[in-house]
Amino acid sequence: MELKLPYLLKNTNICYYDEQNLYIGNRKIFPFEKSFVACRTSEEIANAIKNMTTQGGGPLQVALTSMCYLAAQMCNNNLEYDFDILNNNMQNIIKSRPTNTTMKRVIEELLLKLHVPMSKSSPEQFRNYVIENVKEIENEENLIYHNMGILGSSLINDGDTILTTCFAEHTLILSLYYAMKEGKKINVLANETRPYFQVARLTAPSMREMGIPVKIISDSMGAHFMRSGEINHYMSASDLVCMDGTVVNKVGTLANAISANYYGIPYTAFSMSPDTTKNNKTEIEMENRDGRELLSVFNHPISEEGIDALYPSFDIIDSELVTNIVTNKGIFSPSKIQENFK
Amino acid sequence: MELKLPYLLKNTNICYYDEQNLYIGNRKIFPFEKSFVACRTSEEIANAIKNMTTQGGGPLQVALTSMCYLAAQMCNNNLEYDFDILNNNMQNIIKSRPTNTTMKRVIEELLLKLHVPMSKSSPEQFRNYVIENVKEIENEENLIYHNMGILGSSLINDGDTILTTCFAEHTLILSLYYAMKEGKKINVLANETRPYFQVARLTAPSMREMGIPVKIISDSMGAHFMRSGEINHYMSASDLVCMDGTVVNKVGTLANAISANYYGIPYTAFSMSPDTTKNNKTEIEMENRDGRELLSVFNHPISEEGIDALYPSFDIIDSELVTNIVTNKGIFSPSKIQENFK
Numbered sequence: 001m002e003l004k005l006p007y008l009l010k011n012t013n014i015c016y017y018d019e020q021n022l023y024i025g026n027r028k029i030f031p032f033e034k035s036f037v038a039c040r041t042s043e044e045i046a047n048a049i050k051n052m053t054t055q056g057g058g059p060l061q062v063a064l065t066s067m068c069y070l071a072a073q074m075c076n077n078n079l080e081y082d083f084d085i086l087n088n089n090m091q092n093i094i095k096s097r098p099t100n101t102t103m104k105r106v107i108e109e110l111l112l113k114l115h116v117p118m119s120k121s122s123p124e125q126f127r128n129y130v131i132e133n134v135k136e137i138e139n140e141e142n143l144i145y146h147n148m149g150i151l152g153s154s155l156i157n158d159g160d161t162i163l164t165t166c167f168a169e170h171t172l173i174l175s176l177y178y179a180m181k182e183g184k185k186i187n188v189l190a191n192e193t194r195p196y197f198q199v200a201r202l203t204a205p206s207m208r209e210m211g212i213p214v215k216i217i218s219d220s221m222g223a224h225f226m227r228s229g230e231i232n233h234y235m236s237a238s239d240l241v242c243m244d245g246t247v248v249n250k251v252g253t254l255a256n257a258i259s260a261n262y263y264g265i266p267y268t269a270f271s272m273s274p275d276t277t278k279n280n281k282t283e284i285e286m287e288n289r290d291g292r293e294l295l296s297v298f299n300h301p302i303s304e305e306g307i308d309a310l311y312p313s314f315d316i317i318d319s320e321l322v323t324n325i326v327t328n329k330g331i332f333s334p335s336k337i338q339e340n341f342k
Numbered sequence: 343m344e345l346k347l348p349y350l351l352k353n354t355n356i357c358y359y360d361e362q363n364l365y366i367g368n369r370k371i372f373p374f375e376k377s378f379v380a381c382r383t384s385e386e387i388a389n390a391i392k393n394m395t396t397q398g399g400g401p402l403q404v405a406l407t408s409m410c411y412l413a414a415q416m417c418n419n420n421l422e423y424d425f426d427i428l429n430n431n432m433q434n435i436i437k438s439r440p441t442n443t444t445m446k447r448v449i450e451e452l453l454l455k456l457h458v459p460m461s462k463s464s465p466e467q468f469r470n471y472v473i474e475n476v477k478e479i480e481n482e483e484n485l486i487y488h489n490m491g492i493l494g495s496s497l498i499n500d501g502d503t504i505l506t507t508c509f510a511e512h513t514l515i516l517s518l519y520y521a522m523k524e525g526k527k528i529n530v531l532a533n534e535t536r537p538y539f540q541v542a543r544l545t546a547p548s549m550r551e552m553g554i555p556v557k558i559i560s561d562s563m564g565a566h567f568m569r570s571g572e573i574n575h576y577m578s579a580s581d582l583v584c585m586d587g588t589v590v591n592k593v594g595t596l597a598n599a600i601s602a603n604y605y606g607i608p609y610t611a612f613s614m615s616p617d618t619t620k621n622n623k624t625e626i627e628m629e630n631r632d633g634r635e636l637l638s639v640f641n642h643p644i645s646e647e648g649i650d651a652l653y654p655s656f657d658i659i660d661s662e663l664v665t666n667i668v669t670n671k672g673i674f675s676p677s678k679i680q681e682n683f684k
Contacts, residue, residue, distance in 0.1 A: 031646045165562075189652070192636070192644065194536065194560040200637075200645035208649060216644075216651040218536040218636055220507075220561035220594025224657050227596060252562025254569060255597045262600045294534070294560055295542075298642035302534065302558075303542035304373045307550060309558040310531070315566050 003177060006206035007034070009170055011138065014054060014061040017069035019076060024053050024062055028196065031205045042066065042089035049096035052196060056237065057169045057272075060103040063093050064134045067110065071130040075123040083115050099248060099287045099314050100239040101275050106137065141272075144328045148270060149174025152235070152326050155268055158184040160232040163222055163260075166193045166250035167202040168237035171270035171326065175235070176212050188214040189231060191222055193250060195294045195311065219252050223259035234260040234267045238325075241274040243342055245319030245334020246281040254315035257322065266323035274327060274341045287313045345519060348548035349376070351512055353480065356396060356403040359411035361418060366395050366404055370538065373547045384408065384431035391438035394538060398579065399511045399614075402445040405435050406476045409452065413472040417465040425457055441590060441629045441656050442581040443617050448479065483614075486670045490612060491516025494577070494668050497610055500526040502574040505564055505602075508535045508592040509544040510579035513612035513668065517577070518554050530556040531573060533564055535592060537636045537653065561594050565601035576602040576609045580667075583616040585684055587661030587676020588623040596657035599664070608665035616669060616683045629655045 007013055013025045013034075022045060023036035037053045039045045045066050049059045070089055074081065090111060094104045110133060121129065152175025156162065160179075164172060179186055188207060190199040200216050207214040217225065225231045234256050240248035247253075247269045260267045278284060291309035295302055303309075319334035329340055349355055355367045355376075364387060365378035379395045381387045387408050391401050412431055416423065432453060436446045452475060463471065494517025498504065502521075506514060521528055530549060532541040542558050549556040559567065567573045576598050582590035589595075589611045602609045620626060633651035637644055645651075661676035671682055 032643070191562070192536070194534070194562060197644045200649075204649045205646045208646070214649070215633070216636060216649060218561060218593070218653075220533070220536060220597060221652070221654065223597035223600055224593050224654055225652075227658065227660075251560070251566055255562060255565035255601055258565055258601050258604045259597055262604070291557070294558060297639045300640035300642070301374070302539045304547045304550070307542075307546045307556065307558060310563070310567075311560075312563065312566055316569065318569075 004210075005170075006173070006209035008202055008206050009173070011061060014058050015065040017065060017072065019072075022062075022066055022069045024048050025058075026053050027055055027058065027202060028052055030201055042070070042092040046092045046096040049093065055196075055198065056167045059097045059100065060106060063090065063103050063107050064137060066090070066093055067107070068127075068131050068134050071127040075127040078123055080123065081121055081126040083111075087111055097287070098285045101278070102273055105273070105275070105277075110134075110137065144272060145170040145174055147328055148272070148326050149178050151175075151331055152268070152270065153178035153182065155266070155324060155326070155331065156184060156186060156233065159186075160184070161187040161189060161230055163189050163191070163225070163231045163234045163256060164203065165191050165199065165236050165252050165256060167198045167206075168235065168270060171272070172235055172237065173206060173210060173212070175326075176207070177210055180212065186212070188212060189217050189225055190214055191217050191219045191252065191256070193252060194219055195297070198250075222256040226259050226263045226265055231265060234265060236269055238269040238271045239314060240278065240284060241269065241271040241325055241337060242278040242280050242284065243274065243276065243338045244280040245322060245325065245337045246284070247271075247317040247319075247322050247325070247334075248284055248314050249317065251312055251315050254317050254321075257317045261321050267317075267321060268324040268326060269317070269322060270326045272328065274325070274337050276342055281316055281318070284316065286316075289313050346552075347512075348515070348551035350544055350548050351515070353403060356400050357407040359407060359414065361414075364404075364408055364411045366390050367400075368395050369397055369400065369544060370394055372543055384412070384434040388434045388438040391435065397538075397540065398509045401439045401442065402448060405432065405445050405449050406479060408432070408435055409449070410469075410473050410476050413469040417469040420465055423463055423465065423468040425453075429453055439629070440627045443620070444615055447615065447617070447619075452476075452479065486614060487512040487516055489670055490614070490668055491520050493517075493673055494610070494612065495520035495524065497608070497666060497668070497673065498526060498528060498575065501528075502526070503529040503531060503572055505531050505533070505567070505573045505576045505598060506545065507533050507541065507578050507594050507598060509540045509548075510577065510612060513579065513614070514577055515548060515552060515554070517668075518549070519552055522554065528554070530554055531559050531567055532556055533559050533561045533594065533598070535594060536561055537639070540592075564598040568601050568605040568607055573607060576607060578611055580611040580613045581656060582620065582626060583611065583613040583667060583679060584620040584622050584626065585616065585618065585680045586622040587664060587667065587679045588626070589613075589659040589661075589664050589667070589676075590626055590656050591659065593654055593657050596659050596663075599659045603663050609659075609663060610666040610668060611659070611664060612668045614670065616667070616679050618684050623658055623660070626658065628658075631655050
């Protein structure tokens with residue numbers, strides 16, 4: 001079983017740039033079309049992220065590539081390095097996804113690192129230094145993905161059927177990959193994830209590319225298959241993990257976590273980096289999206305004109321519902337996050 | 343607040359017939375079109391029910407009207423009354439929806455009632471007797487709906503927000519109507535109910551017609567709004583209630599019932615007639631539909647060709663998750679169903 005990451009997880013399919021534009025892989029229309037949205041400014045990049053052109057780990061990768069793109073633009077236009085301009089542009093991008101704070105932290109650390117040594121550099125030096133640092137972060141991330149995949153695979157038993165929600169990307173996909181590599185037979189049930197059908201459009205095709213057996217169910221069916229004994233483990237990504245072990249993830253995760261708890265099925269969340277700045281759930285900034293996003297599917301209305309909908313994007317999953325949090329430092333129960341990260 | 347039932351609940355919009363055809367109101371495309379599917383034979387009627395042209399309480403109303411239609415056909419063709427032919431035709435229709443056993447029981451009782459007195463009647467006498475009996479059943483049902491609506495309204499408090507799934511029809515809608523008539527302020531959150539979006543297409547427009555404030559959420563969001571304290575009561579219809587208090591209803595009901603239980607929120611199911619022939623959950627016949635029904639929405643695929651889906655239509659909600667069962671005889675806890683109905 002040779003490791004070949006699926007189309008969607010290759011960095012250049014998430015985002016790339018040329019002299020004119022930054023191009024963001026359009027996850028809103030994948031797998032029906034493999035196309036990119038071209039952006040020129042940080043405002044356009046931020047809007048594309050807000051509009052869900054990319055999601056999950058995509059915004060972080062877009063932000064990293066944006067720094068390279070913006071540095072290259074400054075260089076092309078022969079502009080001196082100006083921290084304030086770069087910082088303002090990156091702040092535009094960071095603000096586009098308030099609940100997932102990983103992008104904010106990684107980018108702000110990088111800006112801080114660049115600030116002093118770059119203050120007197122030439123445009124070329126600056127561009128090269130940014131590219132070098134981003135490459136370093138990407139390499140580190142790659143090691144973390146594989147490490148977390150190996151940790152995650154240790155939680156999966158031969159014969160397990162795993163339920164998952166939304167698009168948990170590298171960490172879950174690599175966990176399943178390593179489990180299968182060890183000879184474990186596994187199946188995945190994946191709940192479609194309205195309103196954007198991320199499971200159906202992103203997760204299931206990516207798993208199929210990796211040879212992972214996957215079937216789609218609706219968002220309403222997780223509990224059904226837990227009751228029938230057909231699900232052994234619920235696994236999801238997390239957009240945020242607080243120091244008290246609270247997990248934030250795509251809306252729908254909470255209902256599955258409660259059902260898993262009711263039937264004694266473990267719930268495991270993956271977290272690249274628990275947020276040391278968030279002590280507990282009171283400090284979470286929750287993203288509420290426009291309810292109208294629910295009200296049409298592929299441009300077809302689902303209801304009568306004038307009836308409203310609500311769309312809270314994320315669930316807060318209280319720590320008592322979480323069995324394991326897989327991090328780069330190891331697998332922890334929620335109560336052990338604080339002592340291992342703060 | 344004048345009572346005017348919404349379009350979908352008027353008997354003639356569920357089903358009517360003329361000399362040629364039986365016409366079934368097409369709930370698959372409501373509210374985008376108000377149209378009917380024409381059927382000539384019991385096989386065509388059964389297929390229309392299987393294809394979800396109608397649902398919820400619709401199949402029972404279609405079966406009742408079908409008996410009138412078939413009797414009128416026999417009369418038009420000047421055929422003698424033949425119990426076996428009528429029975430065979432009605433059995434075709436009954437089998438089209440195996441999990442909801444109300445249709446089966448009501449129709450079989452009616453057939454039994456017709457059998458002996460009709461054995462020597464003229465075609466006209468037979469037709470008139472069927473129509474008379476069906477009218478009587480419809481009038482009884484109407485009284486039951488209102489009685490259950492008044493009972494249901496007693497469970498609703500001023501200021502409540504009610505969560506509901508799928509299309510709970512008369513009993514829930516009349517409960518909300520009577521609650522509002524008593525001056526209670528209420529709101530409804532309704533989870534869209536994939537794959538057919540019954541809430542968005544049927545429930546929300548019907549509630550709006552009745553002046554009931556309703557908002558649509560996705561199937562994944564019930565737990566979210568229970569956690570946030572925005573839901574006070576979960577209410578649904580039931581396709582079947584067993585003597586041990588087990589409730590069967592549209593898939594997705596279980597996840598909401600478990601979440602309600604977790605947050606201490608009552609779950610109330612409405613049942614026109616608990617099934618005295620089903621002692622417990624081991625005797626339930628569950629309908630599994632083709633997973634492909636999930637895989638396209640308004641004729642647009644949601645995933646890549648060749649990826650499979652599963653579609654169990656119904657959930658079994660174990661009695662420990664059920665707070666109240668509203669019946670025509672009163673409101674009971676699940677443990678009291680047996681002694682009140684058997």
